[in-house]
Amino acid sequence: MFSKSCKYAIRAVVHLAIHSSESHKIGVKEVAEALDVPGPFLAKVLQQLSKNGLISSTKGPSGGFYLSERDKSASMRKVVESIDGPDIFTSCLLGLPVCSSANPCPLHDKAVIYREGLMYLLTRQTIKDLSVRIINDELIL
Amino acid sequence: MFSKSCKYAIRAVVHLAIHSSESHKIGVKEVAEALDVPGPFLAKVLQQLSKNGLISSTKGPSGGFYLSERDKSASMRKVVESIDGPDIFTSCLLGLPVCSSANPCPLHDKAVIYREGLMYLLTRQTIKDLSVRIINDELIL
DNA sequence: AGATAAAAAGATGTTTATATCTTTTATGAT
DNA sequence: ATCATAAAAGATATAAACATCTTTTTATCT
Numbered sequence: 037m038f039s040k041s042c043k044y045a046i047r048a049v050v051h052l053a054i055h056s057s058e059s060h061k062i063g064v065k066e067v068a069e070a071l072d073v074p075g076p077f078l079a080k081v082l083q084q085l086s087k088n089g090l091i092s093s094t095k096g097p098s099g100g101f102y103l104s105e106r107d108k109s110a111s112m113r114k115v116v117e118s119i120d121g122p123d124i125f126t127s128c129l130l131g132l133p134v135c136s137s138a139n140p141c142p143l144h145d146k147a148v149i150y151r152e153g154l155m156y157l158l159t160r161q162t163i164k165d166l167s168v169r170i171i172n173d174e175l176i177l
Numbered sequence: 178m179f180s181k182s183c184k185y186a187i188r189a190v191v192h193l194a195i196h197s198s199e200s201h202k203i204g205v206k207e208v209a210e211a212l213d214v215p216g217p218f219l220a221k222v223l224q225q226l227s228k229n230g231l232i233s234s235t236k237g238p239s240g241g242f243y244l245s246e247r248d249k250s251a252s253m254r255k256v257v258e259s260i261d262g263p264d265i266f267t268s269c270l271l272g273l274p275v276c277s278s279a280n281p282c283p284l285h286d287k288a289v290i291y292r293e294g295l296m297y298l299l300t301r302q303t304i305k306d307l308s309v310r311i312i313n314d315e316l317i318l
Numbered sequence: 319a320g321a322t323a324a325a326a327a328g329a330t331g332t333t334t335a336t337a338t339c340t341t342t343t344a345t346g347a348t
Numbered sequence: 349a350t351c352a353t354a355a356a357a358g359a360t361a362t363a364a365a366c367a368t369c370t371t372t373t374t375a376t377c378t
Binding site for chain 2: 037038040043046047050129130131132134139140141142143146147149150151153154157161166169170175176177
Binding site: 180181182215216217218221235236237238239240 | 365366367368369373374375376377
């Protein structure tokens with residue numbers, strides 16, 4: 037479903053939402069250790085998220101990555117699309133170039149419902165929503 | 178969602194269901210041209226499907242791949258799992274090793290519903306069901 | 319039996335995804 | 349102003365997926 041980069045991105049963004057703020061930035065190393073993922077690879081992912089404006093960062097001493105309040109109001113869908121590309125929820129399940137409700141592939145009508153359900157779920161769910169839920173339900177990352 | 182091999186497999190199986198029979202086997206080349214996919218690569222996929230007992234084949238002159246009536250009664254889910262592995266519908270969306278309804282990752286409860294919907298759809302839908310629908314609705318492959 | 323056709327199997331190449339390392343640049347602290 | 353710190357950027361390495369080619373095996377027909 038999601039690429040590994042994307043999975044890391046989702047977890048990292050939520051971790052930052054919970055543990056960072058404008059006044060308390062976090063380094064890649066710390067995030068990587070918390071999530072138990074390869075640091076240099078996570079750095080790439082965070083840089084891309086930063087370049088796409090989904091997370092914030094500053095260089096230099098006491099710098100690091102963080103989420104502003106504005107960042108936290110973005111949808112999880114944007115996070116996913118920022119890494120795996122905008123077509124992940126809309127491209128044909130069978131990889132056919134022409135596939136739409138007008139010209140459906142054999143799986144289109146039946147399967148698209150479920151994928152769109154997931155898409156809309158992630159569209160509605162903001163980073164903040166998710167992190168609040170994680171704190172309340174004591175979920176793991 | 179599905180790997181390229183898996184997409185090819187789905188399309189090839191359906192093509193065989195529609196165009197082949199025990200008395201009319203089809204060569205890889207013919208299938209590859211019909212679906213417009215690379216022949217040698219499709220051959221690998223068909224071989225794996227054959228080895229896993231999802232499609233039938235015979236060697237030699239007038240040999241080729243085909244679907245017996247018994248083959249056609251298998252679910253599309255088996256086709257998918259035969260190529261992409263049995264975990265494709267059940268592994269954690271975030272790639273966490275421990276993730277279940279008892280110990281859910283942040284996306285688990287909400288997202289799993291949709292993926293399971295797709296899984297059950299493919300479980301119910303046999304190869305024959307799908308090919309009949311394709312013929313009736315004149316869908317493309 | 320020999321020729322042939324086609325899958326099966328194996329070897330190899332190419333591309334993309336994943337992962338790591340090194341250098342550069344910007345920032346805050348002294 | 350200088351130094352230390354940490355992200356950004358670039359270069360490189362490894363693994364997996366994707367793709368192709370070649371050889372072998374097997375079945376069928378003559």
